[in-house]
């Protein structure tokens with residue numbers, strides 16, 4: 001539609017609010033790359049769990065800082081899921097990083113400054129030419145502060161927990177609504193109160209509450225916003 005301009009779209013929000021589903025659909029419609037930045041934090045968490053670098057839920061920060069250069073994260077496109085799967089040191093860990101034990105440990109790991117610096121640098125490199133939709137917690141504030149479109153997505157905690165429970169149950173993971181809700185509330189608290197790049201809604205982000213919106217409606221609304229931005233560039237070109 002506006003072939004020359006490829007914008008950057010930053011989607012932030014609370015855990016399990018449907019950001020990744022929306023980001024993936026939006027990227028597909030626009031022909032952009034979709035990157036789930038949370039997968040990268042989950043990948044580092046899995047590595048730390050495997051190497052006993054988390055003790056009673058507390059990350060061993062100094063040790064983690066030392067081993068960070070040994071962690072190689074790569075995204076490889078999976079044509080059946082139409083998204084990029086995460087590889088940790090060349091091992092496909094896409095399924096493992098979605099497990100509840102990783103979800104329980106990821107937010108403390110994501111508070112570590114050196115972890116964030118490593119991942120933010122990699123994320124910025126992935127987006128240096130635009131044409132990307134990235135979702136996470138600090139995408140509009142830190143990773144791409146100049147993104148042409150920023151969305152801040154949320155939904156009520158109960159709805160988010162129901163959606164995540166459904167996803168986990170479909171994968172055959174045995175858990176309960178109560179456990180899932182407790183995990184997402186705990187992560188919301190850590191993510192929004194941490195010192196290093198906490199989850200915030202930036203002033204220029206558009207707010208979307210997905211509680212009562214179908215996935216199709218969320219996509220339509222976001223596409224409308226994206227097209228408005230793209231149209232503003234085509235107007236500039238025509239002047």
Ligand code: CDP
Nearest residue numbers: 015016037038041106107110136137138187
């Ligand atoms: O899918 P869900 O919303 O449950 O979470 P996620 O996007 O996979 O992110 C997992 C965790 O990684 C979050 O709870 C944050 O602690 C951390 N994260 C972050 O700090 N910054 C990001 N840009 C993305 C994720």
